[in-house]
Amino acid sequence: MEIILFELALTFYFTATIVSIMELFKGTKTTSKIMLSLSIIGFALHTSNIIARYVISGHIPIANLHEASSFFSWCIVMLFFFLEYRYRLGLLGSFIMPVVFVLMLSSSMLPRKIEPLSPVLQSYWLGIHTVLAFVGDAAFAMAFGVGIMYLIQEHYVKSKRLGGLFQRLPSLQMLDEVNYRLITIGFPLLTLAIITGALWAESAWGSYWRWDPKEVWSLITWFIYALVLHVRLTAGWRGKRAAILSIIGFCAVLFTFFGVNLLLKGLHSFK
């Protein structure tokens, strides 16, 4: 049952992604409405899948890479709806839904078996720590999408091609502002995730910091975004440079999430 819900959610996200990409070439109000409706249906199915897994396993479904990746996409979609409602950034979906789809696709290719929790994971920190981390990461994912939009829009402005996409993309100023806002949300959440992780590690392993690859990579990510904020506020690195840095930052987020689990050894491996 929950697998069917997942497959259906994936399918709806996939069609939403296709429509969102078509929208880049020829978009009308109708296509954007279709895209949004498809995402909403996908999100509803996805939510049911997460609830179902929660009911079956009795813990927040975030205990293996399949669940974590799926939950990560869920957070991004939720934040996308929020931004859509709050700022109405034109074409945002075209840059976010592909990210969501890729994450869901990788989730679908990972083992889906509901595993019992190992003793270390049996802690209330599991929910707190991971939710903080993923909502923060979702904000960084949005900043990444908005950063790419900025670079494209800037390309149009620079080359003075002021038709088509230029008209439909939000203004550079708006994109820069939203990008900054997202990082100011993501950064404190990432900080809290690292702090709660440290508290958890202290109670489980007897050390709040062990230079484990996951810890180090989240610190690297933290440094990158700290850098983004510092150069923005003191050296005035806005616009293009901020956009590029937010793209680099998201690469670090992805590596912290996938790379460390799949390539490097450490305590955070799910078993």
Add this chain to the structure above:
Amino acid sequence: MEKEKNKTIIDKVWDLFASVRLAVVIFSIISLTSMIGTVLEQNAEPEKNIDILVKLLGVGHEAAHSIYGVLDSLGFLNMYHSWWFVTLLFLFASNLIICSIDRLPRVLKLVKEPVRPLSAEHLEKMSIKKTLTLKGKTSDIKEAVSSALKEIGFKPLESSDNNRIQFYAEKGNFTRLGVYITHLSVLIIFIGAIIGIFFGFSAFLNLPEGSASPVAYKDRGVEVPLGFEIRCDNFDVDYYPNSDMPRAYQSWLTVFKNGKEVMKKSIVVNDPLTYEGITFYQSSFGTVPDSMNNGIFVFRLVSKDGKTAEINSKLGEKFTIPGTSVEGRISNFSPAFSIDQSGRAFTYDEQMINPAVYIEFSESGTTKFSGWLLKRYPNTWNLPDGNKVEFLDFWGVQYTGLQVRKDPGVLIVYLGCIIMAAGLYITFFMSHKRIWVNISDEKKNMAILIGASANKNRVAFERKIEKFVGILNAGQKGGK
């Protein structure tokens, strides 16, 4: 240019450490070197990392060996504790301190400076500006403006000259210190960590069931005296049904100080025991080598008619079911019992994953039956004649692996974390807001000019101003 020349070296160094440029360089170097540290396995056997180098760089084993030598001499194999990485962290801290000291006096001066009345020309140029006209007596309007300001959370001050009255107020003045609070928190965490390194230790202790130890062991077997004794009374693993995945493992520990029992606690992962600042964490477990023959079986014997007895027994020994003449002899044991396809019993692991005991039963000298009793499967405890042997424990063969830690700095680190969370909240979610409201008498009407500014999140503040205007307008309608 002239100024630059007059600077002493100290000034130049100060300027360097006060610069964000240095911060950017340090952030980048720490990040880049840290990446290398995650690829190479830290504190591992040389062969492991040589293999990693061979795979990663595509070089031969010889070349990997010499690269390993270079990396080793540069400290990359225990990188996060190497002199140069610690130096980087200290540079980071110095940068943070000096850059904060350099900027703080200016910011403090700004924060202390109270908001002042401004001229109408100034207000016209503010980033948030609103005008409206109201009808009514001066005193009523004054009252309305003042109370509306209070309603949106300001404490207004008043100034007046000629026919112009101005209310002005500010809020969140201190929020400009948020950045420095955050910087301070990083330093507090550093201080906590340093205290932990100098006054704490991290050690390990494998404690077999029934034994006690006055020491724990650091790397390379260096003993650390605890100042008391710790004993493992019992250890047990609980597995998920039909799986070899542990659900929980638990140690029952007792602390002795000067020979007297002072504390007793059972610990599990995520719930340690702390005594005199030293904390014992459930970390691992295992089987003591060559201990099977001395292990003690704990059985509860239940006869057909309900008589019970709890007994301790060893391999090769005999026991009798209470109230009967049924005798059991423990003839074999398997720590990890399984049955292969042809029905033969075999042991699949040295660890006590699925302990099973083979008992031969006899009554007045004649063999009745025999079979395997499995600790994890109570349905194997029932005997064909209605009696029952409950397999409770096989004691004295497992050890509990304890992580032993003393860290007097940990509370300081937590304090730093809390301050950091508060600092970030202030920095990113609170803003310094100022508002000026001019009331000038223009014959029949009162002209209201609002000027306001916020250093962050202006949109939200603008909404608040809208609300303020709304309150004033609503007051007008109500007054009619």
